Amino acid sequence: MTSLQQARAVAxxxxxxxxxxxxxxxxxxxxxxxxxxxxxxxxxxxxxxxxAMDGWVVSGPGPWRLDGTVTMGALPGPPLAPGRxxxxxxxxAVPPGAAAVLRAxxxxxxxxxxxxxxxxxxxxxxxxxxxxxEIRVGDLLAPAGTPVxxxxxxxxAVAGLDELTVYPAPRAALVLLGDEVIDSGVPAPGQVxxxxxxxxPAILATQGVSITDITRVQDDRDAVRxxxxxxxxxxxxxxxxxxxxxxxxLVPAVGETGGVIRVRGVDIRPGHxxxxxxxxxxxxxxxxxxxxxxxxxxxxxxxxLIAGLIGQPSPSLQRRVSGQDFSGVTxxxxxxxxxxxxxxxxxxxxxxxxMITGLIDADALAVIEPSGALxxxxxxxxxxxxxx
Numbered sequence: 001m002t003s004l005q006q007a008r009a010v011a012x013x014x015x016x017x018x019x020x021x022x023x024x025x026x027x028x029x030x031x032x033x034x035x036x037x038x039x040x041x042x043x044x045x046x047x048x049x050x051x052a053m054d055g056w057v058v059s060g061p062g063p064w065r066l067d068g069t070v071t072m073g074a075l076p077g078p079p080l081a082p083g084r085x086x087x088x089x090x091x092x093a094v095p096p097g098a099a100a101v102l103r104a105x106x107x108x109x110x111x112x113x114x115x116x117x118x119x120x121x122x123x124x125x126x127x128x129x130x131x132x133x134e135i136r137v138g139d140l141l142a143p144a145g146t147p148v149x150x151x152x153x154x155x156x157a158v159a160g161l162d163e164l165t166v167y168p169a170p171r172a173a174l175v176l177l178g179d180e181v182i183d184s185g186v187p188a189p190g191q192v193x194x195x196x197x198x199x200x201p202a203i204l205a206t207q208g209v210s211i212t213d214i215t216r217v218q219d220d221r222d223a224v225r226x227x228x229x230x231x232x233x234x235x236x237x238x239x240x241x242x243x244x245x246x247x248x249x250l251v252p253a254v255g256e257t258g259g260v261i262r263v264r265g266v267d268i269r270p271g272h273x274x275x276x277x278x279x280x281x282x283x284x285x286x287x288x289x290x291x292x293x294x295x296x297x298x299x300x301x302x303x304x305l306i307a308g309l310i311g312q313p314s315p316s317l318q319r320r321v322s323g324q325d326f327s328g329v330t331x332x333x334x335x336x337x338x339x340x341x342x343x344x345x346x347x348x349x350x351x352x353x354x355m356i357t358g359l360i361d362a363d364a365l366a367v368i369e370p371s372g373a374l375x376x377x378x379x380x381x382x383x384x385x386x387x388x
Contacts, residue, residue: 004333004367007266008304008314011276014262014283015308018234020168027157030148032208033166034310039142039152043160045135048076049094052127056085056107056114057098062122066112070095085114094128101127135159145312147208170234170309174200174214175227177240177250178289181216195291195356196239203298206385207306209235219247221256228257231282234309237302240289242273250275250286259284263301267332270353271297276305283309291356296335299365299382317367317380320345326379328372337362338381345381363387 002010022036051057051070058064060082067084070077070092080086080097088094088101099122106120116122135141141155148164156164176196183194194216201211217227219241228236241250254261254277263276270293275286285302287294304314323344328334338345340363347366350358364387366373367380 001265001267001272001332002263003267004300007263007274007276007301010262011285011301011305012308012314014276014278015235015305017278018170018281018283018309019311020170020234020309022165023168024163024165026163027153027161030164030166031150031153033148033164033169034208034312035142035144035146035148035152035164036167036311037165038140038144039146039156039159039161039164041135041137041139041141041159041161043135043158044132044137045158046129046131046133048131049098050129050131051088051090051092051094051101052129053101053103054089055087055104055127056102057088057092057094057100058085058102058114058122059083059097059099062102062114062116064114066109066114098128099124103127147312167309167311169208169210170306171212171232172204172209172235172237173230173233174211175224175236175238176214176216177219177224177238179219179247181240183216196294199291199295199356200237200239200298203295203385204237204306207303208310209306219249221249221253224249225253225256228253228259228279228284231280233282235305236279236282236284237287237298238284239287239294242275242286242288251277254279254284266297266301268296268300269329269332269334271300271335272332274301276301288353290353292337292351292358293353295356295359296365299385300335300367303382315382317382318364319378320364320366320381322366322373322375322377322379324375326366326368326373328368328370331370333370334368336366336368337364338366339363344375345379359384 059080064085070088076093077095080095102122108115181194217223241248259279261277266274273288274297277284321344323346337348337358348358348361364381364383373379
């Protein structure tokens, strides 16, 4: 049985081997992807000295005579002589010779004569944004491996970039195994409703994965083998069939298609029948058939593989504070659905491997070592990806 730490390392290594070829896309199309190359500034920001406030650019001590207006969007105007002032709005280019910006609320204009209010001096350099104080040409905006968030795209735009080089979204095939699974209506005794076709694509979308198709496969080895025989996707994700029973065909089907099992079984509860495999260059994540166990395995083991696929660092487990005592398990790692209350983690009510309803109230997945954890202690946790 592979430890959780080892399984996460193997998963990340498998994902990195299948990383897609970088693509250069417009800024508007880069959001949600991951930088394949560093974004560096092509422009200085601000491009010239600019006013940080509405008011007047002034030269020398007051009072001043008004000699015009700074035009927004225009180059810096002619030099400003001592004793002179020009009306300026926020962002306007400061002309040579200007010593400061006098804020509109700090000045009193009488005709063309400007006086500073008592106690409100325009000290040298005040309210002027100097050229390049935010960014200079060649500055690093974001390194490769950075997710393209709205702030990254906005910074790229103001720094003169029109395009970014990113890794493409991984394409995933979802293969749902099991004779007992139905996709509509009330299940009869011995049947279960499919929870995966609805939940897994949504969870994977939060991680930047695009589902190309969903295939339902009966508990038949030939059918499972046929569903795995493809190389038109970046990852195959299966549910069910990962155990050692007579109806569990995933592992033998991988072998019969020339694949390699990298991990069979992980020391986590729930989720221990998780499988990691490679079919040529295509990774396979074999999730358990029980819904909570499958989600737990996807978050703990599937996430590092996906991070590798999109060029991101392997995600670290976060540190949180336990609000209660958590018992460990005899061996391996216990995964507990928890809710955060006042900065502390508490177990939700329903915790069984098959109990998907417990996740309704969960904010995170607590990772409890065999020794357990006492209230007030630091524990590792993985936030639920649907919680914002």
